Amino acid sequence: MTTIAVIGASGYAGATLAKLIASSPALTLGGLYVSENSLDAGKPLSQLYPGMLGVVDLPLQGLSAQALAGLCAQCDGVALATEHLVSASLVPQLLQAGLSVFDLSGGHRFKDAAIYPTYYGFEHPHPALLLEAEYGLVDWYAHTLKGCKLIAVPGCYPTASLLALKPLKQAGIFQESTMPVINAVSGVSGAGRKAQLNTHLCEVSLTPYGVLGHRHQPEIETYLGQPVVFTPHLGNFKRGILATITCQVKPGTTEAEIAEAFEIYQGSDKVKLLPAGSWPKVDDVAGSDLCLLAWKLDSQRNVLVVASAIDNLMKGAASQALECINIHFGHEVYS
Amino acid sequence: MTTIAVIGASGYAGATLAKLIASSPALTLGGLYVSENSLDAGKPLSQLYPGMLGVVDLPLQGLSAQALAGLCAQCDGVALATEHLVSASLVPQLLQAGLSVFDLSGGHRFKDAAIYPTYYGFEHPHPALLLEAEYGLVDWYAHTLKGCKLIAVPGCYPTASLLALKPLKQAGIFQESTMPVINAVSGVSGAGRKAQLNTHLCEVSLTPYGVLGHRHQPEIETYLGQPVVFTPHLGNFKRGILATITCQVKPGTTEAEIAEAFEIYQGSDKVKLLPAGSWPKVDDVAGSDLCLLAWKLDSQRNVLVVASAIDNLMKGAASQALECINIHFGHEVYS
Amino acid sequence: MTTIAVIGASGYAGATLAKLIASSPALTLGGLYVSENSLDAGKPLSQLYPGMLGVVDLPLQGLSAQALAGLCAQCDGVALATEHLVSASLVPQLLQAGLSVFDLSGGHRFKDAAIYPTYYGFEHPHPALLLEAEYGLVDWYAHTLKGCKLIAVPGCYPTASLLALKPLKQAGIFQESTMPVINAVSGVSGAGRKAQLNTHLCEVSLTPYGVLGHRHQPEIETYLGQPVVFTPHLGNFKRGILATITCQVKPGTTEAEIAEAFEIYQGSDKVKLLPAGSWPKVDDVAGSDLCLLAWKLDSQRNVLVVASAIDNLMKGAASQALECINIHFGHEVYS
Amino acid sequence: MTTIAVIGASGYAGATLAKLIASSPALTLGGLYVSENSLDAGKPLSQLYPGMLGVVDLPLQGLSAQALAGLCAQCDGVALATEHLVSASLVPQLLQAGLSVFDLSGGHRFKDAAIYPTYYGFEHPHPALLLEAEYGLVDWYAHTLKGCKLIAVPGCYPTASLLALKPLKQAGIFQESTMPVINAVSGVSGAGRKAQLNTHLCEVSLTPYGVLGHRHQPEIETYLGQPVVFTPHLGNFKRGILATITCQVKPGTTEAEIAEAFEIYQGSDKVKLLPAGSWPKVDDVAGSDLCLLAWKLDSQRNVLVVASAIDNLMKGAASQALECINIHFGHEVYS
Structure with missing residues (x-):
């Protein structure tokens, strides 16, 4: 079993991915996280999405430094359904901890860091990492996803x-x-x-x-x-x-x-x-x-x-992320 | 011609009433107002509602003390499409200036002031005025609306x-x-x-x-x-x-x-x-x-x-307010 | 594996049930049927519901006498997502062939045949069978569904x-x-x-x-x-x-x-x-x-x-039918 | 006052135009017509559109030969909100009776009759009339609409x-x-x-x-x-x-x-x-x-x-037809 955490799990894409992971035979949901000061921290995900009752019953945890360390210790991979800049900022620590990262934001979709100030409104904090990322359009680039620890899930x-x-x-x-x-x-x-x-x-x-x-x-x-x-x-x-x-x-x-x-x-x-x-x-x-x-x-x-x-929430975000996860970890793709 | 201003004109009910007044043969729109610190102050109403272009081209004005004084000097009546407590607070000055007041909020719908803390979350600031208001359910109480200066438009x-x-x-x-x-x-x-x-x-x-x-x-x-x-x-x-x-x-x-x-x-x-x-x-x-x-x-x-x-925005708010206005001022009702 | 056919599979409830059966580990979809003269006969279900592409790729077959005989020979059970009177007319032959019947219509929900002319507009053709049916409100009557060959799925x-x-x-x-x-x-x-x-x-x-x-x-x-x-x-x-x-x-x-x-x-x-x-x-x-x-x-x-x-199409029809099927045949309920 | 009948008044465009004509100060609604064998013949328009109660209370009449003759005798103009071929077939008689015709269908929008078999599926029955029609895109061709008895209201x-x-x-x-x-x-x-x-x-x-x-x-x-x-x-x-x-x-x-x-x-x-x-x-x-x-x-x-x-029902059909009518008859445009 592969354990995957979702950061940004209160949003539509993150919650959808949490549900897909929870229903996936080869995967275990390794935790749901929101930003430390989110008003949703501490709530069960099913309080935000009652249709998740009995499907995903985990709570949303605030992503404190301690929570992040715990996550890094327990998980094989992490999906980021966070703001672009949050993703870009979190990735170095996650990679250093040896996790595979599946970034649903736009934080790692370009080799060319110059695109960020123009189209995303910020200087990319770790432009060198852009060169290590692969673009997870699975129907075209599946072969690149096995050996890569940083996968940019397409928009x-x-x-x-x-x-x-x-x-x-x-x-x-x-x-x-x-x-x-x-x-x-x-x-x-x-x-x-x-x-x-x-x-x-x-x-x-x-x-x-x-x-x-x-x-x-x-x-x-x-x-x-x-x-x-x-x-x-x-x-x-x-x-x-x-x-x-x-x-x-x-x-x-x-x-x-x-x-x-x-x-x-x-x-x-x-x-x-x-x-x-x-x-x-x-x-x-x-x-x-x-x-x-x-x-x-x-x-x-x-x-x-x-x-x-x-x-847009499935093939355009969560189910494509799940395909990336399954391909990366060598599981049969099923979503 | 009777001149009517609308306070709270950026909201759905207020904007709808502004349009009805502007299209009403016997009425003139005496100004559109929003709270003084509203981000909408200064914008034409049609910037919020582009379908109003060419129909209502007046700007939304911040309701400063000066604007309020000007409004009182120029208008025959005023429609309040404001929060309940804002209405309740504004009415004394408007009545004192001799204006007829048409309150679309719940600020004057009860004789019994005890209802306010229980159901509206505030003590009514002017409970004596509640006794002067008439309830503008025009199909039942039209006869009370001519002689009354404070009309509570029903919910x-x-x-x-x-x-x-x-x-x-x-x-x-x-x-x-x-x-x-x-x-x-x-x-x-x-x-x-x-x-x-x-x-x-x-x-x-x-x-x-x-x-x-x-x-x-x-x-x-x-x-x-x-x-x-x-x-x-x-x-x-x-x-x-x-x-x-x-x-x-x-x-x-x-x-x-x-x-x-x-x-x-x-x-x-x-x-x-x-x-x-x-x-x-x-x-x-x-x-x-x-x-x-x-x-x-x-x-x-x-x-x-x-x-x-x-x-809800017409017979439940703006068109019923228009009926109240027309009945009160003795115009033929048409909306 | 239990094989279940769906009659009336072109409708919303029938198609939804077909998809659930196709995705259910213990069940095999034994065929999709529509009335013999339906314009949809011969089309793949996914022509009506393109989202079924790759999920349910079976064709809709016209329910000729021959098709019905074939169905009876090959299936363990049949789900009827048909008009009330069609269900009521089909059931005797299906029961005689030894099939378990799951009727999603209202054709067998009452012991009292007098309800049919008043509320359904027809005399029930086989009132004796009404006494044999059980009402498949699974959360209350699961215990009755194992030993019964005719299950009326609730409205x-x-x-x-x-x-x-x-x-x-x-x-x-x-x-x-x-x-x-x-x-x-x-x-x-x-x-x-x-x-x-x-x-x-x-x-x-x-x-x-x-x-x-x-x-x-x-x-x-x-x-x-x-x-x-x-x-x-x-x-x-x-x-x-x-x-x-x-x-x-x-x-x-x-x-x-x-x-x-x-x-x-x-x-x-x-x-x-x-x-x-x-x-x-x-x-x-x-x-x-x-x-x-x-x-x-x-x-x-x-x-x-x-x-x-x-x-209404799931717990109110197809997923409750699936629960009935799984309980009846002794499979773990999963939908 | 100019009297205008609407043929095809049960449809969305026809009913919308009926309401606009009824509310228009310079126009009188000269009758509402549907095809002679329509199930709606005889019903008040407000039975189909309850929001018309008190606004348009006329009945829909079947367009018998007699009704057509009556219409021709009483009206100044007629609006056709009918199928393309029905419009094309009706126009000669209407023009002969001296009426101004406002055709909301596509029956007269082309000079080139060859377009009809290709794009409309029929040979135009009266191609000579196509040359007499003007295209009622009022914001561009208003000047052509006064002197013309056959106006093709644009799609x-x-x-x-x-x-x-x-x-x-x-x-x-x-x-x-x-x-x-x-x-x-x-x-x-x-x-x-x-x-x-x-x-x-x-x-x-x-x-x-x-x-x-x-x-x-x-x-x-x-x-x-x-x-x-x-x-x-x-x-x-x-x-x-x-x-x-x-x-x-x-x-x-x-x-x-x-x-x-x-x-x-x-x-x-x-x-x-x-x-x-x-x-x-x-x-x-x-x-x-x-x-x-x-x-x-x-x-x-x-x-x-x-x-x-x-x-699509207003500027794309009924209100543009009303503009055509008002321009043609020399009334102030107001809709």
Whole structure:
């Protein structure tokens, strides 16, 4: 049995991961932590999420220095569902204690430390560690995750976008010097569990945000290997992401070529192509660890539209983290 | 033209009333006010509510002593969409300046000052004024509103409940020593426009709250003249209230007697009885100033179920306030 | 391994049960059936529910006479997620073939055949079989389910209501000759998966229906052993039921007595009491097999309010059916 | 007073227009019509829409030959909120009777009759009339509407898209041989008021549809004067459209140039530019006759994102039809 603690377990992604670990045959939940001065410290997780009653009955512990030392002594790995800078600050001590670290924040997704001040608002405190991290987009980089102690679990929008775009990029299908246009809509859980006016039910209604400047744009570009235009939106639902992507493809590109590009997912139990004519709905994947893909080509205009749907808290965070954990520790992947 | 200012205009009820006043032929909007240290002071209302662009373009002003004096000099009346205690504190100065006051808060709905510490958490600062206020349930008390300078606009749940129950009470239909059971569900706008975890879209889902202790229970009992059991719920929608009320009626009560009791609303343009077999939906009244009623009798068990639907921000707040204003100043009621 | 077929697998409850069976270690899914002339016959279930891709990949088969014979030869049990009358008509042949039958419809929930014409609109075709059926409210009647070949899986509203009320009834807490008032709100999935105007997203908004005449009222009364007033509502959400129940209790009833009555669920992994002051939300149980309960007593007025939340498709249908199957066949209950 | 009848008044757009006409000072509602064999014939409109009680109390009449003759005799104009082919078939008789026709369907939006078989599935029965129709995008073509007896009220997506794109096109800002990418999400009311599985609340969840082949694509291209990629989506809400549009602009294009292009709407009371940094939400415009626009330029990549929000039933149908009616008959526009 592998023992994994979750730091930042009061949030939506952290709590979801705690539940997945608790239900996972090869894993033991090694503790749930929140920041030392959190008002949730001391509460059972099921007080925040009553649906966890009988599923995860552990308390949330404040992450004091002593608690951190205890965690390091007892666990094989730790998942960080914390703010970006908190993750970046915690990692050195965790690695030094020999733990494997699965960082769900954006704290270790870039080799290039210069991205942090521009897109995250802080200088990265340990830029050397960025070079040691691997990007846990498991459907593409599983082979890198076994030997690496610091795994950056991908962002939600990048997961949805990259799973759709990487096969096309690899197949050389994009028309040169064009930028795929990614329009994506996320459920409100993506904004985190905190009191804010903009997540008030009465204030939420479909709208763009972070236009031409969202931090997931460089993440997508880094792992796709080319520029994109990424426009995120907030939708009036709790969970899930739909990314609709419009690409200019090389003149003469055929449906067969596109189908062949996506054959890379044949046999995958997490990424599924829908039959032609079907398009994914957000609720098809809410609560599941799947990514559903569909596409259509206008071969006269050389325009390709691809749609990709995931649950932002699952394939976009917790279930992908679980895949990373299981791959890293050599367990059968099941979530 | 009658000039009316709105204090507390940044909230959902205040902003809705501002829009109604601005669109009302006999009224002029005399200014929009928020508390002096509000972060919204100085912003145009349409910055908070872009749908107001071109409809209400006035700015929100901080309510300094000077602003208050100016307001008193320029307006005929003022609507208070403020916290209960703020209303209670502001009223003396407003009355002294000769203004008519329409208080949308619960600050003046009771003659009995003892209710305030129990249900509102404060000692009423001006209990003598409670005796001067009239209760603005316009469909029942319109005749009292002309001569009165302080009108307590009813609460949302009490409006829905009392419009359903008062005709039955007046007709003597309730079985003695039984309590009507009121189950009501309100949209989230009833919780106000502020950053709170419990109104986060991801946290909202149908649930009871304030069970056996909500402050609208004594309000309903006061104006109905008998005890009730009132259980409010928060629903996953923005606007509207549905109250479903179960009553024990006197043995032998007939459908004709109940129909006759509700004939009091014949000719009303705000309170409408649905045809038998139809039941109101919350969205039938969202955005409207109507109250829709329906009922069914089980004459074997002497059980009567009545349903009542209003928009909590309209008939439950702003449009009823507008009716109060128009009646008080002798204008034709139109909202 | 026990092999179970699902008839009526294209509907929400049937498809949910198919997924639970497919994921259950002790069970094998023995086939998915729809009516012979259904347009869905021949389609994979995942065409209707893309989230089932890779989870349940079986096709929906038309239930011809031949298919029925094949099913009877290969399966140990069959779950009926069919219309009431279809269930009632299919059961004799299934029992004769030696199968255990788990009927999710209302076709076998009453010993008294007279209820069918009044509440279900048909004469029961096999009233003698009604006497052989057991009511699968597992938290109360598990002991009857092992030796019985025909199990009537309870309705959704009755499950939510009875789990709340039976402990109180058993403890003798209700005031005599009073009727508990049950107000319940169900998600739209309770209305089934078919083209209807009243489930159109634009037509759905919180509203009562079936007032003083819903077929779940006699079901609740039968298994509670006393009359109730039951008012169902349609809510603007997909899954889940919240029942809010108001009872007159015997004068002098204490909180300790009520707590003691609910101790019957101590140790249950499906029925959970929330800590005092917490109330269940529908989304706390959406997708889960739990029932969450909470209560509050007004000991001055002898009024008790109990709230009960379940997922109508899970504890109110599929997961309770799975519990019935596992208990009946002697498997460990896990869903 | 101008008298206007509504044919197709039971649908969402027709009923909304009926309410606007009834509330409009210069207009009289000349009758509400549905197809002769509609089950709604004979019902008051308020039976379908209880919120219309006291607002529109007219009955829906079956459109028999006699009823049509009566309508022609009594009305000045008629609004068609009917299926495309029904509109196309009705228009000749209405024009012959001297009525002004406001067609909310797509039956007269193209000069080129060849579009009908490809995008609408029928040969246009009266192609000569297509040449007589004017396109009622009032903010651009108001001057053509006075002298024309057949006005094609624009589609919902084209209204949202064209109001955003035409100022840019007119200013020559698009990079040559690029196609603006329009991603738009519509509320479910856009799918009409009929029993269908795909509008069942449980089946609705954000998803693309009509990809690379929706009939609004040629409509946008016709009135924009250049090709676009248009991808519509169904959203989980009742009313409103958000269109997010991504354009390649000519290298060197400045924010000032874009601001200048949009100055065309200065003074408009229907089309409003939001302050920089604000983005429209669907619910900002739900129930209103506004179009809200916002934009942002990435001047390094020469990418412009524009967002446009309207209520699909108002500015995208009924309130724009009302504007057409008022302009045509010379009344002050007010809706």
